[in-house]
Amino acid sequence: MDGNGKQTGSTVLVVDDAPASRHALGAVLRRAGHRVVPVASGGEALDELGVRLRKGNLPDVALVDVGLPDMSGFELCRRLKSSPTTAGLPVVHFSAVSGGSGFRCRGLDSGGEAYLSVPAEPEEIQAVVRAAVRGARMRNGAEALARRLTLLSETIVSVQAARCMTELVRAAAEGTARLTGSPAVVFVLGEDGELYRGLSRSRARAALPDAGAHETVARLIRGLVAGHTGTRGTVVPFPLWPAGFLRPGRPDDARVVVGRTQEGKPAVCLAVPTSGPAAEGDALVTRLAQATALAAEALLMYQVERHVARTLQHSFLPQEAPSMPGVEMVVRYVPASRQTEIGGDFYAALTTSGGVLTAVGDVAGHSLDAATVMVEIRHALRAYCVENPDPESLARRLDRLLQHLHPDATATVCLVLVEPDSGRIRIANAGHIPPLIMHGDGSAEYAVAAGPLLGLGLDRPPPTEAVLRPADRLLMVTDGLIESRGTDLAVSMEQLRTAAANAPSGLAALCDTLLGCFGRDRQDDIALLALRLG
Structure with a gap:
């Protein structure tokens, strides 16, 4: 002009x-x-x-x-x-x-x-x-x-969809690079002091600075957000900003945007070199920093909840089956991948006045609440079976428990009472996959046992009765082993039946074979319980 x-x-x-x-x-x-x-x-x-x-x-x-x-x-x-x-x-x-x-x-x-x-x-x-x-x-x-706003929108979606902090910081760094046309690095400093780092693809291929440089960045972030909430931009000159994060081997002044939602919450830092064409993207980078701070806070809170739920679940699910007279038993429990939400799968094996009571079940939902309800069901089952181990009675009492204490919760469970001396079994099933019985002649069939979910207050059919012979094996599983999106459960159950019939004769070999066939990269927890008279 x-x-x-x-x-x-x-x-x-x-x-x-x-x-x-x-x-x-x-x-x-x-x-x-x-x-x-x-x-x-x-x-x-x-x-x-x-x-x-x-x-x-x-x-x-x-x-x-x-x-x-x-x-x-x-x-x-x-x-x-x-x-x-x-x-x-x-x-x-x-x-x-x-x-x-x-x-x-x-x-x-x-x-x-x-x-x-x-x-x-x-x-x-x-x-x-x-x-x-x-x-x-x-x-x-x-x-x-309009193009930059589209990039911002796409990046925010990617950041919010991240399943772990590694995915989140990488998505934010790549989005920052695309918005500014410069190499970018993103840090999230957790409440516990842990520093998460993500690099844009153009920068990620080169060597990174050492741990001392990362600690320097952590101190910088703490200083920049001290006494502040929201987001703010500034320039950190070299050598206050460690060399090598933005461009390998080059001392760069860094244009940074730092932010957090409130005191005590995770702090984020989005950084690009000052020598790049970043100025016109600054406002959008600020928006991205706000979205990243919100997503990081929610994700880190979820990770804490997931850790608590996983710890709670593991503390009540022993990895080895208890020793019980007259019954040989093997259990397997495999949690879903780290990025997947915690589930409510459980199993139990209890000695009662009527024989050995086994149970496998799943509380609906994926959260700390589901894990908590799972623990309550296991505790109630242990208490109820002392008075009356009959599976039908137990299913009714657990149903009333959920209706009274957790009216919005439902669960599936299969209960089997085994009499070791006679081989007689009684099965009460509440919406779960029925037990699979593998006979000594190599055939396998599901027990005909069905019933409504726990928590619905519906009438229950009488228990199913059968007899286990010494060479027979009984298998109980949660649907996490075989359920796949887009595949009918009946098809998956038939695949499981065929694989179990052809598996080696040992209980441990049976469980390991089935996990090898069906249990890879599953999006839900898996529980298996196999037994035979011994």
Whole structure:
């Protein structure tokens, strides 16, 4: 802009086959402070633009004569507007031939921004060029902002969808890099002082600074957020900012945005080098820092809850089956992958006055609440079976327990009471996969035992009775072993039956074989309990 607010310094491509006209237009534009690139034909214009595209310096506007020797100015305009690389170049048609409104309309229809009849006053030519450049810059600015807002939205979705802190900081770093056009590093400093670091892909391939540099960054973050909440931006000069985080082997001043939601919550730091083109993305980086702080707080809180739930679950699920007279038993419990929510799977094996009581079940939901309800069910089962170990009675009492204490919770459970001396078994099933019985002749079949979920207060069918022979094995599992999205459970149960029938004869070998077949990378906890008379 000059002192009068007029745009100067623009580059104008003048396309005109008449040397005198090119000279006159060039003189008018140069007096107004523009740089002029004169060419004599449409072909020369396309060649010139190709060279400039490779160098990354397209002109700001093209003045195009309607009557060129190799193609009309309208055709040249259509070619420019049809290419994504030159579509944003504003085109002003001109002609010394009186074409009336027809030329003006054809110019606009071909994609041109304006039309000039020449000769024209210098002030009019300069004003039209200024308007075309101003309009293009506004459009380009709006399009660039829209692109950056889309990038911001995509990054926030990725950050919020992160299943662990490693995924979160990497998503935030890559988003920062895309928003600013610079290498980026993101740190999250947890409440416990643990520092999580993520690098943009362009930076991640090189060696990282040592642990001392990470501790320096942690101290910087603590100092920058001390006494502050929300987000704030600043520049941290080298050597206060350790070398190597942003560009390997280079001492960089860092433009950082730090933030946290409130005192005592995780602090985030998004950093890019000051020498990069980051300035115009600063406001959006601030927005990203806010979203990252919120997501990190929620994720770290969830990780604490998950650890508590997992500890609670493990403390009540022994990894080895108890020793019981007359029964050989093996149990397996495999938690889901670390990124998956905690479940409510459980198993139990208890000695009662009526024999050995086994149970496998699953509380609906994936949370600390589900793990807590699971513990309550196991405790209640242990207490109830002292008075009456009958599976049907136990299922009814557990159903009433959930209705009374946790009216919004449901659970599945399969209860089996085994009499070691006779081999007689009684089964009460509440919405769970029924026990699978593998016979000594190599066949396998599911016990016919069904019933409604616990917690619904519905009538229950009488228990199923069967007899286990010394060579028979009984298997109880949770659905985490075989349930797969998009596969009918009946199909998965048949696959399990076939695999179990063909498994080695030992109980441990049976469980390990089934885990090898079905238990890899499961999104839910897995519990197995296998027994036979011994």
